[in-house]
Amino acid sequence: MKPVLQVDHLVTSFTGTVRGRPVKAVDDVSITLHQGEIVGLVGESGCGKSTLGRSIVGLETPKSGKVVLDGVDLGALSGRRLREARRAIQYVFQDPYASLNDRQTIGEAIEEALIIGGMASREKRVARTAELLDQVGLAAAVRDRFTRELSGGQRQRVAIARALAVEPRVLICDEPVSALDLSIRAQVMNLFMGLRQDLGVACLFIAHDLALVRQAATRVYVMYLGRIVELGPSAELYERPSHPYTQLLLASVPDANPIVERQRKVPLIAGEIPSPTNPPSGCRFRTRCPLAVEACGQAPPPHKTVSPAHSAACVFAKELYAGQVSAIQLPA
Ligand SMILES: Nc1ncnc2c1ncn2[C@@H]1O[C@H](COP(=O)(O)OP(=O)(O)OP(=O)(O)O)[C@@H](O)[C@H]1O
Ligand SMILES: [Mg+2]
Numbered sequence: 001m002k003p004v005l006q007v008d009h010l011v012t013s014f015t016g017t018v019r020g021r022p023v024k025a026v027d028d029v030s031i032t033l034h035q036g037e038i039v040g041l042v043g044e045s046g047c048g049k050s051t052l053g054r055s056i057v058g059l060e061t062p063k064s065g066k067v068v069l070d071g072v073d074l075g076a077l078s079g080r081r082l083r084e085a086r087r088a089i090q091y092v093f094q095d096p097y098a099s100l101n102d103r104q105t106i107g108e109a110i111e112e113a114l115i116i117g118g119m120a121s122r123e124k125r126v127a128r129t130a131e132l133l134d135q136v137g138l139a140a141a142v143r144d145r146f147t148r149e150l151s152g153g154q155r156q157r158v159a160i161a162r163a164l165a166v167e168p169r170v171l172i173c174d175e176p177v178s179a180l181d182l183s184i185r186a187q188v189m190n191l192f193m194g195l196r197q198d199l200g201v202a203c204l205f206i207a208h209d210l211a212l213v214r215q216a217a218t219r220v221y222v223m224y225l226g227r228i229v230e231l232g233p234s235a236e237l238y239e240r241p242s243h244p245y246t247q248l249l250l251a252s253v254p255d256a257n258p259i260v261e262r263q264r265k266v267p268l269i270a271g272e273i274p275s276p277t278n279p280p281s282g283c284r285f286r287t288r289c290p291l292a293v294e295a296c297g298q299a300p301p302p303h304k305t306v307s308p309a310h311s312a313a314c315v316f317a318k319e320l321y322a323g324q325v326s327a328i329q330l331p332a
Contacts, residue, residue, distance in 0.1 A: 002071065003032040004202045005056070005089070005170050010065030012048075012055045016277045023276045025051040026062070027226035033170060036200040038192060040213030040234065042249070043223035044273055049206045052223070053172040056204070057091050058082075070169065087117065090163035094175040096155035099162070100147045106133075106158050107143035113165035132161040135198070137191055153184035157191065164199070171195075171203045178208070189216055210246075211253045214238055219309070222246045225284040226276055227300075232310030242304075242312035242320045244289045244327030245269075251328050283313070290327050291316055 230243040303311040306321035
């Protein structure tokens with residue numbers, strides 16, 4: 001099956017604050033998304049998740065690499081054709097306040113997106129707005145309310161309705177539930193799963209937390225300091241993480257039971273995430289990795305395939321997969 005979205009060797013840098021040295025926020029990242037698939041993208045704060053998402057939708061300009069949508073290289077398009085192609089990829093932000101105008105009613109906000117999408121008939125817009133509200137699980141009466149009158153979960157549903165208005169092929173969801181209460185999170189996650197099934201929209205779901213995307217995502221990419229360090233089918237990645245970083249990231253997820261959590265020995269990931277202005281040579285995780293050996297400093301480790309569709313960029317990937325070694329060292 002041909003992917004809906006293919007990102008090839010993407011590099012996005014910023015001019016850094018340290019003597020103008022470039023920050024390679026996204027450094028040679030390749031990912032694919034198939035129709036109707038939810039794919040997780042997880043990693044610590046600052047590893048480049050949003051920059052990758054923003055580069056895909058054109059909010060940042062990549063230095064090199066390709067974004068290919070339905071077989072068309074967006075880099076080869078310009079003007080109206082580029083704008084039209086880009087409409088097929090919509091961004092859902094973490095903070096729905098940021099993407100909604102406080103002075104518009106919900107109906108106006110959604111209709112605005114429909115107008116941008118070229119729907120000239122007012123009658124059609126009204127009908128489509130009703131349909132969109134229904135799709136995201138909001139009551140029809142919400143159309144006359146203002147953003148400030150809604151709860152966080154409802155606002156996020158409006159932002160999703162707006163994104164869906166132009167019938168996108170791909171949604172980039174940048175931590176869309178992180179700002180929501182725990183009880184509301186599950187509902188909004190269920191909404192994404194429903195949309196995937198009903199509309200066949202592909203979703204890149206960005207999160208800090210591996211546990212959050214576990215249920216929803218079929219596959220997960222793990223990012224560290226601008227690079228993808230592991231990718232695999234979500235269930236297998238949870239059962240058999242094959243990169244030390246993924247192992248530690250999984251082990252740092254708190255237990256839902258507070259009594260268990262209080263007694264749990266948490267293997268912390270040593271040290272701070274290094275600056276992307278001056279990343280470590282070789283494997284970027286080696287400065288924090290309990291398994292690092294000399295070879296890790298010499299060259300970036302290539303991805304090793306541990307099972308079909310599952311690979312990790314670590315010299316010990318196979319041993320980690322087989323459970324022969326572990327990066328997790330619990331405090332005594
Ligand atoms: N506009 C910018 N100018 C300069 N540096 C930037 C800019 N945007 C991001 N960065 C840097 O790029 C790196 C990646 O940032 P990014 O926001 O993509 O990370 P993230 O994984 O989304 O983090 P978080 O989980 O906190 O949202 C960071 O080092 C950040 O400081
Ligand atoms: Mg971010």
